Amino acid sequence: MQHLLTDQQKAKHAEFKNxxxxxxEPFAEAWDREQRIPDLVISxxxxxxxxGCSLPRDYGGQGWDIVTFGLLNEALGRGSSSLTGxxxxxxxxxxxxxxxxxxxxxxxxxxxxxxxxxxAAFALTEPGAGSAIQSLVTEFTRNPKSDSLILNGNxxxxxxAQLAEVFLVFGKLEQRSVACxxxxxAPGLDVxxxxxxxxxxxxxLAELTFNDVEVPSANIVGKPGFALSHVxxxxxxxxxxxxxxxxxxxxxxxxxxxxxxxxxxxxxxKTVGEIGMIRSLIAKxxxxxxxxxxxxxxxCRSEEDHVPEAFEKTLTAKYFTSRAAVRAASDAIQIRGASxxxxxxxxxxxxxxxxxxxxxxxxxxxxxxxxxxxxxGQAGRCGK
Amino acid sequence: MKSFNAxxxxxxxxxxxxxxxxxxNVTHLDDDDNLFESGIVNSLFAVxxxxxxxxxxAIEVGMDDLDIENFKSLNAAAAFVVRKTGRQGS
Numbered sequence: 001m002q003h004l005l006t007d008q009q010k011a012k013h014a015e016f017k018n019x020x021x022x023x024x025e026p027f028a029e030a031w032d033r034e035q036r037i038p039d040l041v042i043s044x045x046x047x048x049x050x051x052g053c054s055l056p057r058d059y060g061g062q063g064w065d066i067v068t069f070g071l072l073n074e075a076l077g078r079g080s081s082s083l084t085g086x087x088x089x090x091x092x093x094x095x096x097x098x099x100x101x102x103x104x105x106x107x108x109x110x111x112x113x114x115x116x117x118x119x120a121a122f123a124l125t126e127p128g129a130g131s132a133i134q135s136l137v138t139e140f141t142r143n144p145k146s147d148s149l150i151l152n153g154n155x156x157x158x159x160x161a162q163l164a165e166v167f168l169v170f171g172k173l174e175q176r177s178v179a180c181x182x183x184x185x186a187p188g189l190d191v192x193x194x195x196x197x198x199x200x201x202x203x204x205l206a207e208l209t210f211n212d213v214e215v216p217s218a219n220i221v222g223k224p225g226f227a228l229s230h231v232x233x234x235x236x237x238x239x240x241x242x243x244x245x246x247x248x249x250x251x252x253x254x255x256x257x258x259x260x261x262x263x264x265x266x267x268x269x270k271t272v273g274e275i276g277m278i279r280s281l282i283a284k285x286x287x288x289x290x291x292x293x294x295x296x297x298x299x300c301r302s303e304e305d306h307v308p309e310a311f312e313k314t315l316t317a318k319y320f321t322s323r324a325a326v327r328a329a330s331d332a333i334q335i336r337g338a339s340x341x342x343x344x345x346x347x348x349x350x351x352x353x354x355x356x357x358x359x360x361x362x363x364x365x366x367x368x369x370x371x372x373x374x375x376x377g378q379a380g381r382c383g384k
Numbered sequence: 385m386k387s388f389n390a391x392x393x394x395x396x397x398x399x400x401x402x403x404x405x406x407x408x409n410v411t412h413l414d415d416d417d418n419l420f421e422s423g424i425v426n427s428l429f430a431v432x433x434x435x436x437x438x439x440x441x442a443i444e445v446g447m448d449d450l451d452i453e454n455f456k457s458l459n460a461a462a463a464f465v466v467r468k469t470g471r472q473g474s
Contacts, residue, residue: 102447225452226450233428237431308433308435311431311435377408380405
């Protein structure tokens with residue numbers, strides 16, 4: 001895919017990969033084991049401008065194009081899916097706020113988000129509402145005593161909630177969907193870390209409980225009634241781009257680990273890479289990597305060009321790379337044998353993280369349902 | 385900023401109609417058909433429709449424009465584009 005990139009994008013990708021080689025790959029296993037990413041690493045992401053890379057310079061962001069955002073996620077995904085999760089949710093909240101926030105909201109919240117002085121989390125999923133987001137039961141009510149809302153409910157599996165200082169919370173207000181910014185310090189908000197996940201173990205997931213949490217009405221993002229149809233989709237679009245590209249990075253990790261091992265590991269007089277059955281696994285992995293590169297690039301370009309097809313292209317890329325990452329991680333372990341089942345090789349972590357990519361930002365089955373419907377809807381284009 | 389006079393409103397309507405018919409499995413769409421209440425399009429399509437309108441007519445839909453009345457039908461969408469381009473051009 002390199003030939004599709006501008007010189008500037010190539011240079012940025014090289015910079016990102018270098019950052020990951022030095023600051024992420026050597027430590028990712030320890031973060032996974034300790035189920036925590038050190039604050040210092042988050043500070044490094046902030047210092048490099050990565051946490052606000054897609055926000056305009058006017059707000060203190062880098063103003064990078066979406067292909068570059070995708071390349072950053074790909075590079076980080078090679079090193080640590082959990083760390084990429086920080087970038088994912090920061091972009092989800094920031095970009096939803098950039099699109100639908102008031103000038104006052106944008107002026108107040110975007111500069112600290114852009115500089116990484118504040119970490120955000122996207123609080124959509126509930127214990128009883130994952131894929132079926134219309135089933136949200138988190139409820140905002142109007143406070144009769146002041147111009148504020150009272151929030152009650154639960155959110156679960158919220159990536160980065162352990163670190164976040166502000167949450168974009170989705171719920172219902174007078175039977176209409178609503179999105180609202182809720183600061184971490186709000187009285188009545190409890191953040192309970194979720195430990196011992198299969199994958200994304202250091203992504204800081206938590207459950208949020210809101211007990212009569214008071215938030216100013218001025219914190220509503222967009223208008224009531226449009227939170228699920230317009231506000232959430234902007235965030236989820238960035239979430240899917242990030243996850244698709246992170247999955248691509250994981251896929252590259254599986255490929256590079258596999259070919260490196262296959263080239264030197266010997267069984268009797270042959271290297272593993274000389275065995276036809278192993279070559280077959282590597283051929284599938286390499287082909288998926290190439291296809292995933294093009295799909296991710298196409299998704300990022302479509303979003304950058306702001307075309308309506310960007311939604312479909314992004315779904316396609318995320319659907320493909322998340323499934324391909326699972327296949328590749330499984331095969332990478334198979335190629336390494338017993339050593340692939342131990343934490344001394346990153347492929348065992350890749351295997352656990354890859355499976356979660358088929359679940360976050362929409363499960364594989366939800367992607368199939370939506371994409372199938374989109375494709376059937378396009379029958380008119382071919383005159384049928 | 386591109387602007388449209390009242391005579392061009394039909395052109396806007398046709399462009400939106402073509403986009404919807406090429407994206408949704410329906411063969412006919414009247415100017416006043418209620419796109420959302422009738423179930424012709426669902427909420428997943430709402431952002432795609434908005435993006436099409438933004439891209440095609442070089443406007444930006446903002447928080448103040450979040451009103452179902454602006455997008456409920458072809459007539460409503462065309463009137464919204466005319467109104468928006470007039471406002472942005474002033």
